[in-house]
Amino acid sequence: MSFVIQILPLLESVSDCPDRMQLSLTQDPAHIGYFVPWVKLSDFLRAGGEVTIGLVDTYAFLINYKHPWEEVQHRTTFYRHLITTVLTVMGLPMSKIKFEQESNHQGTPRYNVDLWKFCTLVSQADIRATGAEVGAATLLSPLLTPIVQELMVEYFQADVEIGGKDQRGIYGLGEQFLPLLGYRPPAHLMTELLPSLVGGKMSSSDSSNSKIMFLDNAQTVREKISRGSCHPGVVEANGILPILKHVLMPISELRWNNQSHSPQKSVSNGDYDLNEHNGSADVKWPFCAKDAPWGTLFSIPVRNVGCECKVYTHYQSYEAIENDYKEKLITPETLKDAVASALNELLDPVRQAYEGNEEWREADRMGYPEDWI
Amino acid sequence: MSFVIQILPLLESVSDCPDRMQLSLTQDPAHIGYFVPWVKLSDFLRAGGEVTIGLVDTYAFLINYKHPWEEVQHRTTFYRHLITTVLTVMGLPMSKIKFEQESNHQGTPRYNVDLWKFCTLVSQADIRATGAEVGAATLLSPLLTPIVQELMVEYFQADVEIGGKDQRGIYGLGEQFLPLLGYRPPAHLMTELLPSLVGGKMSSSDSSNSKIMFLDNAQTVREKISRGSCHPGVVEANGILPILKHVLMPISELRWNNQSHSPQKSVSNGDYDLNEHNGSADVKWPFCAKDAPWGTLFSIPVRNVGCECKVYTHYQSYEAIENDYKEKLITPETLKDAVASALNELLDPVRQAYEGNEEWREADRMGYPEDWI
Numbered sequence: 001m002s003f004v005i006q007i008l009p010l011l012e013s014v015s016d017c018p019d020r021m022q023l024s025l026t027q028d029p030a031h032i033g034y035f036v037p038w039v040k041l042s043d044f045l046r047a048g049g050e051v052t053i054g055l056v057d058t059y060a061f062l063i064n065y066k067h068p069w070e071e072v073q074h075r076t077t078f079y080r081h082l083i084t085t086v087l088t089v090m091g092l093p094m095s096k097i098k099f100e101q102e103s104n105h106q107g108t109p110r111y112n113v114d115l116w117k118f119c120t121l122v123s124q125a126d127i128r129a130t131g132a133e134v135g136a137a138t139l140l141s142p143l144l145t146p147i148v149q150e151l152m153v154e155y156f157q158a159d160v161e162i163g164g165k166d167q168r169g170i171y172g173l174g175e176q177f178l179p180l181l182g183y184r185p186p187a188h189l190m191t192e193l194l195p196s197l198v199g200g201k202m203s204s205s206d207s208s209n210s211k212i213m214f215l216d217n218a219q220t221v222r223e224k225i226s227r228g229s230c231h232p233g234v235v236e237a238n239g240i241l242p243i244l245k246h247v248l249m250p251i252s253e254l255r256w257n258n259q260s261h262s263p264q265k266s267v268s269n270g271d272y273d274l275n276e277h278n279g280s281a282d283v284k285w286p287f288c289a290k291d292a293p294w295g296t297l298f299s300i301p302v303r304n305v306g307c308e309c310k311v312y313t314h315y316q317s318y319e320a321i322e323n324d325y326k327e328k329l330i331t332p333e334t335l336k337d338a339v340a341s342a343l344n345e346l347l348d349p350v351r352q353a354y355e356g357n358e359e360w361r362e363a364d365r366m367g368y369p370e371d372w373i
Numbered sequence: 374m375s376f377v378i379q380i381l382p383l384l385e386s387v388s389d390c391p392d393r394m395q396l397s398l399t400q401d402p403a404h405i406g407y408f409v410p411w412v413k414l415s416d417f418l419r420a421g422g423e424v425t426i427g428l429v430d431t432y433a434f435l436i437n438y439k440h441p442w443e444e445v446q447h448r449t450t451f452y453r454h455l456i457t458t459v460l461t462v463m464g465l466p467m468s469k470i471k472f473e474q475e476s477n478h479q480g481t482p483r484y485n486v487d488l489w490k491f492c493t494l495v496s497q498a499d500i501r502a503t504g505a506e507v508g509a510a511t512l513l514s515p516l517l518t519p520i521v522q523e524l525m526v527e528y529f530q531a532d533v534e535i536g537g538k539d540q541r542g543i544y545g546l547g548e549q550f551l552p553l554l555g556y557r558p559p560a561h562l563m564t565e566l567l568p569s570l571v572g573g574k575m576s577s578s579d580s581s582n583s584k585i586m587f588l589d590n591a592q593t594v595r596e597k598i599s600r601g602s603c604h605p606g607v608v609e610a611n612g613i614l615p616i617l618k619h620v621l622m623p624i625s626e627l628r629w630n631n632q633s634h635s636p637q638k639s640v641s642n643g644d645y646d647l648n649e650h651n652g653s654a655d656v657k658w659p660f661c662a663k664d665a666p667w668g669t670l671f672s673i674p675v676r677n678v679g680c681e682c683k684v685y686t687h688y689q690s691y692e693a694i695e696n697d698y699k700e701k702l703i704t705p706e707t708l709k710d711a712v713a714s715a716l717n718e719l720l721d722p723v724r725q726a727y728e729g730n731e732e733w734r735e736a737d738r739m740g741y742p743e744d745w746i
Contacts, residue, residue: 061489062492103482103485103486107481107483109476109479110480111485112476116435117442120434120514122512122513123511123513124511124513126513137497138497139492139496139497140492140495140500140520141489141492143513143516144489144492147513
């Protein structure tokens with residue numbers, strides 16, 4: 001897996017020992033693209049760091065502007081529950097992860113003066129250059145979002161800020177201007193953006209068919225996957241392989257590591273689909289079959305073997321799967337089935353937690369009163 | 374005098390009894406154009422109101438952006454001393470006037486959320502339309518100034534906001550958007566802008582020759598007045614008459630009113646120039662000669678009467694002076710002399726107070742370290 005390698009050099013480039021990081025959040029109900037930066041948290045925790053997840057409610061309000069402040073507060077609650085559940089399901093130790101809410105750090109004289117100072121330093125063009133959404137905005141509030149985001153890094157006392165590659169412009173703004181306020185800018189880690197199921201960028205504003213949401217039910221997940229772009233033997237513009245590469249394989253590796261390399265697997269009947277682990281939220285297994293050899297991170301069933309028994313091909317790396325797919329040793333249907341099964345196993349405890357958590361459901365109802373399709 | 378008439382109808386239009394007002398301040402060392410709104414305070418106080426003078430340090434910092442926050446704080450101190458002195462010299466009761474500093478009302482969670490909300494309501498175009506300086510700005514901070522100004526009206530709990538006519542766009546912004554935040558916009562009073570000594574608008578950025586500063590010394594005042602635009606018999610584009618109309622006559626009327634219509638005048642030797650009242654800051658007399666008839670607000674010396682005695686023409690209204698000037702019964706030189714004398718009498722106690730006030734001079738030195746010409 002290349003993720004640790006990508007991250008560690010950056011960590012080492014930070015002069016002091018980094019012990020906090022900020023994760024950028026958006027304002028809409030999260031799609032599974034957010035697994036990508038969250039997977040990175042595991043590398044960071046393994047390196048001995050602590051993670052602050054900043055719930056950036058002000059940013060969300062300013063960029064969003066269609067929804068009242070009170071609604072955004074409900075979304076913050078929604079996110080807190082969602083992230084806690086998802087990270088737990090991923091197998092991350094919540095004891096090393098804390099939440100901080102952006103607006104709790106604002107509304108102080110110090111913050112106020114810092115905000116004014118930042119605004120006197122940057123040009124309107126500097127701000128517009130940070131990203132397309134801000135650049136095209138006609139309302140005033142989006143112009144403030146890059147500033148509140150980068151300023152908050154100081155208030156969260158973050159050494160490292162992690163987010164998608166679409167944050168590049170905003171991170172550059174912080175690197176340029178925070179020193180002028182007397183603050184040290186954080187190191188920046190930028191993760192891949194998970195592409196859309198049908199190819200291209202998976203953005204918050206895409207139609208729901210292009211992305212899988214954390215709370216989609218199992219059938220919806222299967223249907224969206226089945227409609228994904230996935231030509232036989234073709235890796236480019238494939239909507240399914242990136243989920244395997246950026247979400248499932250890193251999480252499987254994380255879970256495997258958490259088991260102290262135990263060869264024991266969870267699956268009692270030779271399958272690993274979602275029905276196996278219902279109700280056992282503390283059991284987090286790699287996405288592989290029971291009899292998989294040591295080091296297996298993903299097992300793909302072999303179809304049409306002419307008997308009732310389950311036969312798998314076992315993989316220790318994404319690259320090996322991609323190679324077999326290129327060779328057409330794995331069909332699109334087989335790949336989609338395996339990915340949908342693993343995703344549903346991953347998401348099922350999230351759905352269950354949601355159903356069992358009245359506060360979370362209330363936050364959803366109050367925070368997202370409209371249809372978000 | 375028409376000033377009371379201009380103001381009272383507006384006061385009556387306010388549904389609740391207005392008891393506070395906000396005076397817009399700029400960030401540079403004040404020129405005597407600021408007498409115009411300050412004169413209005415007297416009308417307001419006479420109507421039973423109380424006045425809050427908002428020292429809008431944040432606004433000054435955001436629009437100014439060349440000068441550090443700490444420097445702006447020194448300017449705030451400078452202004453507090455200046456205004457206190459000038460209003461006292463004008464004869465206003467300081468017991469009814471209080472100062473509030475803008476930044477003291479910020480840096481609270483309530484303010485912070487109000488600021489964000491305001492920013493989500495207005496378009497960048499709304500902001501640019503409020504005035505030329507903001508409209509042409511390339512830095513980000515000037516875009517915030519109309520918002521912080523109008524939002525602060527609520528935090529100062531002002532019923533009436535008074536400022537120059539150049540504030541029209543900003544006031545309109547408040548009237549449009551404060552109700553969307555749940556706040557009642559204040560009534561707005563807009564005063565005339567004192568034109569430049571050499572014609573045209575007297576702005577903060579004009580060269581010093583076009584405006585008289587509160588702390589100009591007596592000789593400088595005379596020299597600037599002597600260079601002012603003032604053609605014989607011509608009222609249009611005259612740089613001297615507006616000082617008489619908008620500053621000296623209203624202040625003279627204010628002082629006359631303060632004396633309970635006493636016929637006694639202060640001048641012992643039949644003159645009223647600046648040397649007469651040195652050191653007697655509590656004596657504030659109309660700008661008229663000792664033997665002026667009851668109701669005189671301004672006395673102009675008659676030149677070349679062929680004797681050593683002083684002979685005056687006495688006026689009860691600006692209009693009468695303007696009329697005589699049109700008829701060339703008053704020469705430019707005579708007008709300039711009379712205006713310079715009255716101005717110097719008005720400003721001399723201000724200069725003296727400045728010289729005797731170490732904190733004020735320190736604030737000047739720290740707040741305006743550069744040459745402001």
